[in-house]
Amino acid sequence: MTQLVVGGAQMGAIQRADSRKAVIARMIALMEEAASRGVEMLVYPELALTTFFPRWYMEDAAEVDAWFEREMPGPQTAPLFEKARELGIAMTFGYAELTPEGRHFNTSILTNRKGEIVGKYRKIHLPGHVEYDTERAFQHLEKRYFEPGDLGFPVWRNEGVVMGMAICNDRRWPETFRCLGLQGVELVTIGYNTPSVNSQMSAEGLKERLFHSELSLQAGAYQNATYVAGIAKAGVEDGHPLMGGSIIVDPNGFVIARAETEEDELIVAPCDFSACAFGKSTIFDFARHRRIEHYGRITSQAGMVVEV
Amino acid sequence: MTQLVVGGAQMGAIQRADSRKAVIARMIALMEEAASRGVEMLVYPELALTTFFPRWYMEDAAEVDAWFEREMPGPQTAPLFEKARELGIAMTFGYAELTPEGRHFNTSILTNRKGEIVGKYRKIHLPGHVEYDTERAFQHLEKRYFEPGDLGFPVWRNEGVVMGMAICNDRRWPETFRCLGLQGVELVTIGYNTPSVNSQMSAEGLKERLFHSELSLQAGAYQNATYVAGIAKAGVEDGHPLMGGSIIVDPNGFVIARAETEEDELIVAPCDFSACAFGKSTIFDFARHRRIEHYGRITSQAGMVVEV
Numbered sequence: 246m247t248q249l250v251v252g253g254a255q256m257g258a259i260q261r262a263d264s265r266k267a268v269i270a271r272m273i274a275l276m277e278e279a280a281s282r283g284v285e286m287l288v289y290p291e292l293a294l295t296t297f298f299p300r301w302y303m304e305d306a307a308e309v310d311a312w313f314e315r316e317m318p319g320p321q322t323a324p325l326f327e328k329a330r331e332l333g334i335a336m337t338f339g340y341a342e343l344t345p346e347g348r349h350f351n352t353s354i355l356t357n358r359k360g361e362i363v364g365k366y367r368k369i370h371l372p373g374h375v376e377y378d379t380e381r382a383f384q385h386l387e388k389r390y391f392e393p394g395d396l397g398f399p400v401w402r403n404e405g406v407v408m409g410m411a412i413c414n415d416r417r418w419p420e421t422f423r424c425l426g427l428q429g430v431e432l433v434t435i436g437y438n439t440p441s442v443n444s445q446m447s448a449e450g451l452k453e454r455l456f457h458s459e460l461s462l463q464a465g466a467y468q469n470a471t472y473v474a475g476i477a478k479a480g481v482e483d484g485h486p487l488m489g490g491s492i493i494v495d496p497n498g499f500v501i502a503r504a505e506t507e508e509d510e511l512i513v514a515p516c517d518f519s520a521c522a523f524g525k526s527t528i529f530d531f532a533r534h535r536r537i538e539h540y541g542r543i544t545s546q547a548g549m550v551v552e553v
Numbered sequence: 554m555t556q557l558v559v560g561g562a563q564m565g566a567i568q569r570a571d572s573r574k575a576v577i578a579r580m581i582a583l584m585e586e587a588a589s590r591g592v593e594m595l596v597y598p599e600l601a602l603t604t605f606f607p608r609w610y611m612e613d614a615a616e617v618d619a620w621f622e623r624e625m626p627g628p629q630t631a632p633l634f635e636k637a638r639e640l641g642i643a644m645t646f647g648y649a650e651l652t653p654e655g656r657h658f659n660t661s662i663l664t665n666r667k668g669e670i671v672g673k674y675r676k677i678h679l680p681g682h683v684e685y686d687t688e689r690a691f692q693h694l695e696k697r698y699f700e701p702g703d704l705g706f707p708v709w710r711n712e713g714v715v716m717g718m719a720i721c722n723d724r725r726w727p728e729t730f731r732c733l734g735l736q737g738v739e740l741v742t743i744g745y746n747t748p749s750v751n752s753q754m755s756a757e758g759l760k761e762r763l764f765h766s767e768l769s770l771q772a773g774a775y776q777n778a779t780y781v782a783g784i785a786k787a788g789v790e791d792g793h794p795l796m797g798g799s800i801i802v803d804p805n806g807f808v809i810a811r812a813e814t815e816e817d818e819l820i821v822a823p824c825d826f827s828a829c830a831f832g833k834s835t836i837f838d839f840a841r842h843r844r845i846e847h848y849g850r851i852t853s854q855a856g857m858v859v860e861v
Contacts, residue, residue, distance in 0.1 A: 369847050423850075428858065550735065553715060
């Protein structure tokens with residue numbers, strides 16, 4: 246029976262002018278609080294090291310690349326890894342990755358309690374658009390600055406638990422959770438940066454956005470009998486509000502920890518991963534119940550095709 | 554802009570001794586109430602014509618077949634079709650289907666406002682088990698009495714709306730909604746018979762079961778930008794409680810109508826199907842955002858495979 250105390254390190258706003266050094270100091274402060282509360286696995290948000298820069302339209306490649314990390318750990322992130330090793334905390338956080346070949350990904354990394362990297366995921370479901378969009382209240386240029394991930398949806402056994410990662414918009418796609426669930430995932434970690442208002446429909450505000458996020462995280466947990474930690478970067482970044490609402494969800498789909506603020510805030514949930522077994526062996530025993538012969542469209546057809 | 558007033562005809566308990574004639578009279582009474590409230594499309598539950606007989610273990614083939622319909626409409630169901638035609642109400646209901654070849658399916662039928670059959674669906678995700686299970690608090694023998702559906706997940710344009718059907722346990726599987734969503738579905742109708750307690754875990758009671766049902770229906774609606782009507786057979790059938798909780802959900806995932814009882818009860822929601830277009834053309838514009846090259850496991854692998 247594997248148990249881990251899981252923490253979610255929600256982060257408040259990071260302004261465009263904030264240095265990575267200042268951000269890392271905040272992440273370390275959250276980690277020290279986590280250690281004091283017995284956390285063994287700590288989940289930080291998507292693009293945790295900087296402001297959510299895809300809201301800014303940039304044409305200059307050097308300006309864009311300044312938001313990216315060329316190595317992980319690098320000089321600025323090394324202190325976070327050292328602190329994690331010292332405190333014996335496994336962790337995951339998101340960052341913008343620039344590869345030696347010049348490729349750009351929205352990435353998250355997973356470490357064990359020795360501070361060693363055990364896994365990497367690159368965001369597959371990039372939302373938003375490529376060019377400046379005058380129809381939107383604000384820009385969401387992830388499709389401009391990142392390639393879709395090329396690593397699939399892997400899982401790793403980390404500290405005895407089958408873990409998978411996803412990032413932000415991935416959580417709205419049941420395919421994400423199912424690909425992980427088919428590999429026996431027991432903990433899905435998902436960082437996000439989600440604007441508090443829909444850039445294409447101002448009537449869709451904070452209440453609706455929180456509901457959609459929670460609905461997707463809870464359905465993914467229940468339908469795959471897995472714990473899910475959905476952790477926000479929140480608060481007002483240079484005038485642009487991001488929602489909070491970080492939660493940890495149990496394998497029944499129930500919320501067992503929830504952030505109350507839009508600031509740096511730690512949430513904690515002791516997780517007993519043997520609780521995943523009941524769902525996986527009964528109502529969601531995939532081998533007995535799934536009928537893949539009828540699912541063909543899901544992998545043969547990307548877009549909607551209306552034939553009637 | 555297509556609009557329809559959708560009604561959900563939740564049905565209370567049907568005892569084992571109740572005749573089909575008595576049940577049809579109740580269905581007609583619900584339809585007359587629906588007509589008086591302007592309903593144009595009416596959704597009845599799964600296996601609407603009889604008690605939920607898969608809770609009873611039977612070995613005698615004739616005893617089993619007595620719960621099945623050999624024709625649709627047949628002598629006993631013809632009055633329901635006549636009433637629907639007279640009132641100009643399109644409808645869908647579930648029944649146990651016995652084909653001329655002797656095959657058994659858990660089926661639902663779809664008609665237009667002229668009372669003509671326009672579609673048929675056979676339940677794909679059969680829950681439960683085949684043999685008598687002494688470990689369960691009660692039996693759930695759908696895998697004994699039915700074959701898995703062989704018609705896939707079709708859609709039909711009915712009264713101007715792209716409609717798809719699913720049945721009961723199908724709603725817990727995001728594959729169901731996605732197969733329909735990929736065909737542009739705008740209304741998914743789902744009847745169910747769901748015991749109020751989990752037969753394999755007595756601690757999972759009414760509150761949890763209602764939550765799981767609602768979560769699945771809401772996630773399916775939101776993630777495919779479609780209306781969903783999930784309609785129960787409820788109440789205590791020969792000592793066995795079935796939950797109610799019938800709801801109609803809008804394409805944002807919000808509940809817009811909800812049953813309050815476990816009896817025969819009509820719920821009504823005017824649905825403007827143009828509301829499906831926003832989600833389908835933005836955050837869930839499948840063609841722009843889905844990455845089928847990473848979904849392979851969903852159709853290549855039925856069961857869970859843990860390789861780490």
